[in-house]
Amino acid sequence: MSFSPVGSKESFQPSTKIQRFPSLREVHYGITLSSRMAMLERRSRENVGLGPPTLFHLGKHCNGNSHEFIKNPFVVGEYRHQIRKEDDGFVGYYHYVNGLNVSEGYAAIDRYILLVMGIRSGSGGSSYYFTKESSETFANCHNELVVSVNMFNVFHQTDLHAKYVFSFGNTPSYKSPVTIEKSFHIGSFSVEGGVYSKVLMSTMSEISVQSYWNELYASEILRLVLHLDNPSLQVSGLVSLPDCLEDSERMIEAVHCLVSFLPRGSSTGSIASKGASTGNDDASTLRYQNNLIQALTRICASDVSGNGSSYTIDQIRKHYPVGDWDYVILKLLKVQLGSNNEQSFIKLIHDHLKLDSISTQLALIMLEQINFLISRKHFETALLLAKRCVQLLPLSFDAWHTLALCYILLENYEKALTVMNACPVLLSSRNQKTDLNVTADTKDFFNWIFLERLNTETEAISETTFNSYFPPIQSSQSVDLASMKSLWKDLFIFNSHRRHPISGNVFYQSPLTNCTPKELSSISPSLINVCGPGNSKNLLSSQSCGSASTSILTFTRDSTWGRCYSLLSIIVAKIGWDRLLQVKERAFKQDPVTPINSTTFAAGHGQQDYIVNHKYLDTKDICGSWFEELITILYDDYNVLYKLTYQHTNHSAIEWEMLGLVGWNCKYNLKESILSLFTSVKASHLNQGDFDYFGTVQLLEIYYEFVLSEVLYSNIDSYHDDYSETFLDNKLILRNAKKDGVLEDFVEIITKQCLTLDFILTLIMQLVSWNVRWYQLSPNYLVVKLLNHLCLMHDVLTIKSQFRILFEQNKQVKKKVYKTRYTISSYFLNGGTSSTSSTAENDHTTTNKQLVIHEQDTILMYLESLLDRIEKNIEGV
Incomplete structure (x- = not known):
């Protein structure tokens, strides 16, 4: 099936566009190489929910046949001969992005396109010019450049299609003006007799209605938050912009927008862990348990000052009748930091009981009340209410x-x-x-072809091609952002099979x-x-x-x-x-x-x-x-x-990791499971240029469950994370053990033996750098809640100082030089240093970068910027 968003004379197959667009390096964005048509095919068969991320597509005319300009070696099977197909010279390039703040309408799309293309405004803003660098990037382009941006509207299940045609002289020049022709339309796709038909929903003038832009803005917020925090929803190279949540003012704007769409939240999709929604229309659980309310909860939970929750509750009470959204208000009271909301929580339940005799919302509120009672160890009363909830729902x-x-x-x-x-x-x-x-x-398509080539090629993707697909992201000063050389370079040099995001x-x-x-x-x-x-x-x-x-x-x-x-x-x-x-x-x-x-x-x-x-x-x-x-x-x-635990004691690092992950899920000897994960992660630290993503994330989740989740201002619910739907069941088991003090003793043991503060900060440093390497310019929920609670537990200055100490220490760690034989295998396994034998030679020392911190790494500056934002929010309380 063909698709021609650039209006070329002959439509091209999207699968032939498997090549990195060089000019995107100007803003350092990765690329996901896939077709919008794949999404459209799925949309015809099932509920899309949040829909796909925003698609940015460039088509450039090279004044010849496109196969002359496609030099990409990252193709497989049938695509080898497809790239030789004769066409009219248009070559297309894709990337996907979430979090584009379109609350201002067209202006936001303008800014983003000009930024990606490397085009600046002239004096007065009425004329446009290429920058010197972008003019060199497009030097082989002739006639025109065509850019398309497709944004999916969750509430209407339609696409906004923006098309920008850039015209210039014979070749792009930073001295010659660029003419831009813009067009917009809204399209939906329906299946009639098995054929896709394009339906024009609005004209350009109708798109100017602010309500439609508000819907697009809300859609962008939802995808940013929920795709960012769920790696299974992240397409390779997806860019997560910080525009919507980068400061408290933007968060307030996002909250205000989402609150206005509360009655339409059911159209954003259900939460799978809740099971099938019950009832219908206003009586459905989907009205109160949907992606929009989840995103709203996440934004408020991320605000360490607690002002976000207060503002959101005020907005709900201001714009909706009393009692309509009490369940949502209860959730916001639970996630609000900096306040003891127990009395407000109890009073709201009592007030709702006076308003509501029996309804779906009442049953959901009773479930929240049960969680409160469980936290207080009132199990008999909780049981009585739970039986009633089953009768109601x-x-x-x-x-x-x-x-x-x-x-x-x-x-x-x-x-x-x-x-x-x-x-x-x-x-x-x-x-x-x-x-x-x-x-x-x-x-x-990247993951698809990567897997295909893993089965047939020694190296699925070369280092050069990988760096072309996923160039390091840089700040406006052309400095790598949150970089760690060990994760950004060494890891992919020595492990070609790791040249992909874990998503x-x-x-x-x-x-x-x-x-x-x-x-x-x-x-x-x-x-x-x-x-x-x-x-x-x-x-x-x-x-x-x-x-x-x-x-x-x-x-x-x-x-x-x-x-x-x-x-x-x-x-x-x-x-x-x-x-x-x-x-x-x-x-x-x-x-x-x-x-x-x-x-x-x-x-x-x-x-x-x-x-x-x-x-x-x-x-x-x-x-x-x-x-x-x-x-x-x-x-x-x-x-x-x-x-495997009792019959075999020697395991490889990856086997230790799997034992830890399986053991933790089924609660088989919690201490041994943590030590297994710790062993795996430490092994990756010792093996320079490696990173244990799964072990790192699981240990950080464990640390939050047993240590940071205890940083409470109120005891409304000690065992649930209302956004991620995490149930802290291991903590529940230990706290309710027959012997007193079991939880406290367990926490003391693991924090002294393995999960020390320094070790946890080291894991956070690596995870943040890894995430930014894959274009998460907005930190995900795990990172946010860890840093927030660490700062509340210790204070911002302490955490900042500890990060600085770790950074400096790991650049200067020294060890004894050991006499050893040099081998090629040991050279690669140890990141370019020789391996060691069991006997030390004298007292000579040398630098040992076991944690692999390099002088040029910028992760510390990035972490300090995140902590500065937290400090600013705390001071604003």
């Missing part, structure tokens, strides 16, 4: 999940298993083969998808079976949340199936496996033929629709097939961990 996964949790905390495990078996876990059967290369409704459905699902065959050979086959690509956990959790895959880092919070896995592992952690089986025998009928469960529907297992049975507590039910499978999968995890 019999098809709500959250209601059943909360009821099961209450029974677990009251140690009534037989009832807990019965309720879990009744949870509405949806497992959708897929009739069509899932395309793992479709990310955020967009075909990720999308493929590379984010497991560390094993980022390994070499040699690394995989060091891992036990039994361990690969339980956590490798295509394992049962990944399959079932992805079916549960309706995605192509899930990640080992997040499947326990991304899907209803994964949340049940987490609940079941809590029971095993509290009573052991043998007793779990005894409880299961008492809880369920023993019948070789499993009939349809009256309260569970799983399409993947061919079960029928719900038949709600509120008398489930008084009857013995049959254990559902999905629940039996869940128990079996959890047993396999424990079995593998037990055998």
